[in-house]
Each structure stands twice: as structure tokens, then as C-alpha cells.
Amino acid sequence: MRLTTRTNLAMRALMFCAVNEGRIVRKSEMAKACNASENHLAQVVNTLSQTGYLQTVRGRNGGIRLAKAKDHISVGAVFRKFEAHLPLTECFDRDHNTCPLANSCRLPTYLVGALGAFYSYLDGISLADLVNDNVELSTILSVAAPIVSQLEKAETPSVT
Template sequence: MRLTTRTNLALRTLMFCAVNHDTLVRKQDAAQAINASENHLAQVINQLGQDGFITTLRGRHGGFHLARDAGSISVGEVFRAFESSLPFIECFSDTNTCPLKDHCVMRPHLSRAVEAFYGALDDLYLSDLVRCNTGLEAILQVEGPRVPKRCAPVRANTGTGFPGIAPEAAA
């Protein structure tokens, strides 16, 4: 399975917003920080806004910011928003021309596998990606250094294979 560039940019953009949570960020700043073209990023920002992940403000002093708390934005939700409309394989497409389609029993197995992939990301939240991640903050932070914040204990691993970052590892 391979994710689209749009999904990759969407997650980077949301991480950028989460690191700069108290700032109305500009597309130019985000594009530079996440190494994306402004034109491509504009399409991603538009979809993030339509899907309710960010709030945008147009105009000369415009920009965007998270529409919800980073702790309520699941990575699985973001991936579904950007990937689910794209068929994983031809048999998931409305224009399926596979000659085996009437007799192949692979489709339900692939469908379960794709859902398991998204499901594994449902317990991973945007806040988990940025919390106490000073390296990420150094790369994505728009303004100068901020007062260091104390790292709160990270949620225990829920068995999904995505343990949190230990506070001492982030220092």
C-alpha cells in the first residue's frame, strides 16, 4: 500500500498547525517548512478545510489553524478523508474491468486489510505526533523559541503498535 502525496502533505500540514497551535499560519510558511509546492499545498489546505480539520481565513492577513484540538484528530480519520475515495485496487473501482470480478474471492479480504490499516491509525492522534517532540518543533515552529513546556505523561500503548514518546526521550 502506498499513500498519496496529498495524504502525506495533509498530515505534515496538520502537524505544522499543531506545533503552531496558537498562531494563524500562512500557506507560504507551511509550504517552506514541510517542503511542498504552494500550489499543491493550496489544494490540500482546501480539502482540510472542507473536511473540518482546519479553519481558513482569506485575505491579506489570512491563514489557517486547526479547527479542533489536536487530541481529537485521529490519523486514521485524516487518511480516510484523503485516501478512501481512491480505489486500493481495480476491484474496488466503479469502472472495474477485471475479467475475474464475478468469481474472485479476494475482494472481501483486501477490503478487511485496508480497513485494518486505517483502524491501526485510529488510536493515533495528531497530538501524539507533536507532544514533547522538540525536534519536530524546531523544524516546524514559525516564530522564535517558545518557553519549554513540561511534557505530560504519554498515553499507554493501546496495542496498536504505536507507543507514545517517553518524556525523557524528547529532552
């Protein structure tokens, strides 16, 4: 089985938002950290927001953030949103199936079971499982807080 780029980007986007929890992130920041084009990422973010995983905030200070707690986002559920409409093999697509074995082959039955086990396993994994205590991932995906310029520091009175 091979996951689509959209599913991969969906998980990257969710992990990016989870690592930067409590902060509204920009699509450009996400695209840079996730090594993705902003246009492709925009499509994925749109799907994630329509399905209730991300919230988009409009306006000058707008951006993207998680719409649910990271421990309530199941990896299996996200995968289903992006992968379920794609046939696993040609024989799963009745309209375009040209396999001469289709009527007698037992493999699809076993593939359905294997796919069910795959999703069932991923259902038990949350976004929190992917990001919590993952220092290396946090280092890669964290958006640094704005740096205060030397001029601003000089103008701020120190309390002693």
C-alpha cells in the same frame, strides 16, 4: 498500499499547524517547511478547512490554524477524507475493472478486511500523538518568532 501525495501533505499541514499551535501560520511558511508547492498545498488546505480540520483567516493578518484541538483530530479520519474515494485495486472500481478474475477472486474480501484494520488502527492515533514531545519535529516545523531588530531594542527602555 501507497498513500497519495495529497494525504501526505494533509498530515504535514496538520502537524505544521499543531507544532505552531496558538499562532496563525502562512501558507508560504507551511509550503517551505513541508517541501511542497503552494498551489498543491492550497488545494489540500482547502479540503482540510472544508472538512473542519483547519480554519482559514482572511485579511492582512490572516493565515491558517487548527480548527480543532490536536487531540481531537484522528489520523484515520483524515486518511479517509483523502483516500476513501480511491479504489485500493482495479477490482474495487466496478466501472473500470478489466480483471478476468473479478467474479471468482477472493482477494478483495481479504483486502477489505485489511483496509478496515488499517483505518481502525489509525483511528486510535491523534494528531497530538504525532507532535507532542516530538522535539525533532518541532525543531523542523516551528516558525520562529519575529526577530526584534537592534534598532527596536535600542529604542525600548530597559527596566532596572
